[in-house]
Amino acid sequence: MTLIKDQILSDHHFKGCRLPPVRALAHQLGLSKNTIQTAYDELRAQGLVESRDRSGFFVTRGEKPRLFDNPINVPALEFKKISYDEFIRFKDHDAINLSSVFIDPRILPKDKLTACFRSVLKSPGIPEFHDHQGMPALRKKIAARLKNRGIEVDMDHIILTSGSQQALDLVTRALASKVVGTEDPSYHLGKYLLEMNGMKTFGLPIDPFIGIDANIWQKRLAEHRPGLVYLTTSFQNPNGYSYSSLEISSIVNWAKEFNFGILEDDWGAEMLSYSEFKPGLRAMGGSNVLYMNSFTKKVLPSLRLGYIAANEKTIGPLMMAKRVSTIAVPGIIEAALFEFLDRGYYDAHLKYVQKELDIRYQYCLSLLREQMPEEVKWTTPGGGPVLWLELPKRVNLDQLLVKLKAQGVLIQLSKNAFFSEPHSHGFKIGYAFLSKAEMEIAVEKVAQEIRKLMS
Structure with missing residues (x-):
C-alpha cells in the first residue's frame, strides 16, 4: 500500500488511472488477495482511490493545491520575550x-507499563467520554497513597494533570494575586511559566549547602507580600536541596504571619530509600496548602501524568482552569497508570x-x-x-x-x-x-x- 500511495502522491498515477486488479497484484507481489484488498480499502478510506462496480479501483486524487501568487502579508505576531537556558x-x-x-x-518499567496499556486496550470497559477531573478510581488510589504519607485529602479534591508543569500552569491561571515568591535559584521552566502568565515574581535565596536564611526570607516576604509561594520541598531543581523539618515549620508559620498561600511541589519525595518520615508543607500546613506531584520522572518521561491536591475552597477555580486549557487528561493513560498502581508494579x-x-x-x-x-x-x-x-x-x-x-x-x-x-x-x-x-x-x-x- 505504501508503494502505491507514494506513486499516487508523486503523480506517477494520475487521476482516473485504473489500478491493477486485486488478483493480479496479489500474484505479482506474492501476497494474499486479502492483503491487497485491505490495502485498497485503506487507500479508499484516505480518499486516494475509489471502487467502481465491476470495473475495479481508480485513482481519485486531483491536482495539487495551487499556491497564491500574491498573498496578503498580515502583521507578524509579537510574543513575550523569554530568555532560554544555555542548555x-x-x-x-x-x-x-x-x-x-x-x-x-x-x-524504567517499560515492559510492565506496556502490559498495562495492552490490558486497558483489551478491556471492554474503556469509557467513551473523559472525566474532566480525572479517572475516579485513580484519584481514589492517589488519595489513599497520600494518606499513608500523612497527607489527608479527599479524592474529590484531587485533579489529574498532564504532569507537574500543567499543575503549576493551572494554579497560576486561577490565582487572583499576581505576586509569586519562589526559590532562588528556581526550577527554570517553572520560572519561565510564571513569567509568561504575567506573574510578578521574586526570589527567596536558597544555598545548597546551608539551606535558607530565615532573616532574608522574612524580609522579602514582608516587602513583597505575595499571594503565593511556590516551593519544591524534596530535591529542589537545580541545586538538589531538600528542606529540613525546621525550615518547613518556619515557612508554614510565615504563611500565617504574612498571609500567603503555598504550592508544594513534592516530585522527589519517593526517591530516597532510607530517609526518616518528614512531614511536608501540606501535611504540616493543612489543606489550604496546594500539593502537586507527578509520576512522569519516576515511571516514564513520556507518560505525562501528575496531580494537584486541593480542598473544598480551591477545587472549583482549579477545575475551571483545567477545563478551559486542556479539558482532560487522556483516559487511556489514566486507566493504564491505575492498572500499574493496582497491580503493585509502582x-x-x-x-x-x-x-x-x-x-x-x-x-x-x-x-x-x-x-x-x-x-x-x-x-x-x-x-x-x-x-x-x-x-x-x-x-x-x-x-x-x-x-x-x-x-x-x-x-x-x-x-x-x-x-x-x-x-x-x-x-x-x-x-x-x-x-x-x-x-x-x-x-x-x-x-x-x-x-x-x-x-
Whole structure:
C-alpha cells in the first residue's frame, strides 16, 4: 500500500488511472488477495482511490493545491520575550548528559507499563467520554497513597494533570494575586511559566549547602507580600536541596504571619530509600496548602501524568482552569497508570529505583572524591537523583560549558534559574540518569577541564 500511495502522491498515477486488479497484484507481489484488498480499502478510506462496480479501483486524487501568487502579508505576531537556558542551545543526543534530573530510561518499567496499556486496550470497559477531573478510581488510589504519607485529602479534591508543569500552569491561571515568591535559584521552566502568565515574581535565596536564611526570607516576604509561594520541598531543581523539618515549620508559620498561600511541589519525595518520615508543607500546613506531584520522572518521561491536591475552597477555580486549557487528561493513560498502581508494579518499581539510585549516588561520590581538585565541593543529599557541584569563582563556567561540549559532555549552568547574579557558582550532576561507565567518563573530563581553568 505504501508503494502505491507514494506513486499516487508523486503523480506517477494520475487521476482516473485504473489500478491493477486485486488478483493480479496479489500474484505479482506474492501476497494474499486479502492483503491487497485491505490495502485498497485503506487507500479508499484516505480518499486516494475509489471502487467502481465491476470495473475495479481508480485513482481519485486531483491536482495539487495551487499556491497564491500574491498573498496578503498580515502583521507578524509579537510574543513575550523569554530568555532560554544555555542548555537548550547545546542539545546533542550522542553526548553524555551530566545535568539531567531524569532517571536512566534503562531502569524504567517499560515492559510492565506496556502490559498495562495492552490490558486497558483489551478491556471492554474503556469509557467513551473523559472525566474532566480525572479517572475516579485513580484519584481514589492517589488519595489513599497520600494518606499513608500523612497527607489527608479527599479524592474529590484531587485533579489529574498532564504532569507537574500543567499543575503549576493551572494554579497560576486561577490565582487572583499576581505576586509569586519562589526559590532562588528556581526550577527554570517553572520560572519561565510564571513569567509568561504575567506573574510578578521574586526570589527567596536558597544555598545548597546551608539551606535558607530565615532573616532574608522574612524580609522579602514582608516587602513583597505575595499571594503565593511556590516551593519544591524534596530535591529542589537545580541545586538538589531538600528542606529540613525546621525550615518547613518556619515557612508554614510565615504563611500565617504574612498571609500567603503555598504550592508544594513534592516530585522527589519517593526517591530516597532510607530517609526518616518528614512531614511536608501540606501535611504540616493543612489543606489550604496546594500539593502537586507527578509520576512522569519516576515511571516514564513520556507518560505525562501528575496531580494537584486541593480542598473544598480551591477545587472549583482549579477545575475551571483545567477545563478551559486542556479539558482532560487522556483516559487511556489514566486507566493504564491505575492498572500499574493496582497491580503493585509502582511500589515494586520504586524500591528498585531507590536501590539503583543509592548505588549510583555512592559511585558518584567516590568519583568526585577521587577526581576533583581540593577547592571543588559538592552536596551530599543522601541519595535521590541529583547533587550540586560548587566550583571556585576563578573557574569560568561558560568556558567550561563549551570545552566539555566539545568532548561530548553536557552540563547545565542554570544561570536563568536565578533571579539576579547567581549566588552559587557551579552546576548540578544528575547521577540518576547515567550508567557507571558514563558517569566515570563524564566526571573525569569535568575534573580535567576544571584543573586547566584553575591553573
